[in-house]
Amino acid sequence: MLLHSEGINLDANASYGLLPELESELRALFRSYSNPSSIHSGGQRSRALIEEARERVGLLLGCGNTERIVFTSGATEANAMAVRGILLAEPHQQEAQFLTTAIEHPSVLEQRCLLERFNVRTMVIAPDDNGIVRADEFGNSCTPHTKLVSVMLANNETGGIQPVREIAQIVRACQRKVLVHCDAVQALGKIPFTFAELGVDMLSISAHKIGGLTGVGALVLRRHMEISPLLRGGPQESKLRAGTENVFGIISFGLAAKYIQEDLAKRCAAMRERKTMLETVLRTELSQSVFLHVKDSLPNTLSVRIPGVKADDLVVALDLRGIQISSGAACSSGKPDPSHVLLAMGLSREEARETIRLSLRAETPLPDLERAARTLVQCVRGMEK
Ligand code: PLP
16 A cells, blocks of 8 residues: 555645655665663664654744744644634633634634634634635734634635734734734645745644644744643643653654755745646636636635536546646535535535635646646536536
8 A cells, every 4th residue: 555646746735745855865774763761872873863753843943942842643733732722722711802814724613612612702714715815804803812823824726925013013003912923824835935934923833734644733822922722741842731742753754844944935936836737727728727716825725616517526537637726715514515615605505615725835737737727628528518
């Protein structure tokens, strides 16, 4: 069984797939890992590798002594830690407010039910029909009870880049003590940014979205910020996340961060070139297709509606031909409901079900991509008959 599939991955926002450079480096470590909490030399070697990975992830985000990185089991856990760790850390005397957007990943939005039980009200800001939230709406919705604001940097379905820095500034002007969290999972490795530039207090990232392994992520925090851990027990991760570390996952995260940092501008340009090529073929060959016009969007993500063609049918037809795409977010596929992001942008349920997401890797050879684009066109034509 192969670790990664052999097909053409046009579903990189679901999982980027291991960066080719990592395979041999990780293989070399397979036989020689120990529990990083052990004091013997094997344990200490694993500990050193984890700390090296922390440094590499930090470098990619421009972090220094004023931030710390807590490794988690993924961005789902990092998001839960940010939201619960702040809003459920102490009982609220008065109702507290959590301000977020309608296009967040479910790992943020689904915290709502739990928060309500603890007297925390969630206020959800809708995007415009381009899939972008407006910073001034956060200013209008922020109250003296607002404790936490959470906004993603780039949306996983549309690629829409959100004005996080502006939102952080506006809410702080309204409420000095408010904390700001950003889910930067999809932006990392696709657009340049640093933790400091965003002006946030906490940021979530995930290894498998940048070419590392699944099952590892991180919450990046301002160093002196207090947060309540989700998992208590052992002293790992400065007592902020108990449990033996995912040594391989963390090493893969560090390596992916290192390779991306060395090459970020080139990688972004390669993604942009591939997106432009794909868009050109689709616009020419499928003139009925409707591109979700996100002005500011990730260089690798294209969201397209093909009227009369069910996205799920297209996913299956292309899969049979070795091409992976997605209808809406991968995390919610298998669930018949149309994407909450597309509905929030004003698409009807029918329109949302006709929308596919194409998300590209920088490494995909252009001839493969061209072949995938032609196959997509053929499949659509076959379905229209
Ligand atoms: N946030 C965003 C924007 C995502 O796209 C995803 C995964 O699709 C997650 C969070 C969850 O990440 P993980 O798979 O590491 O739990």
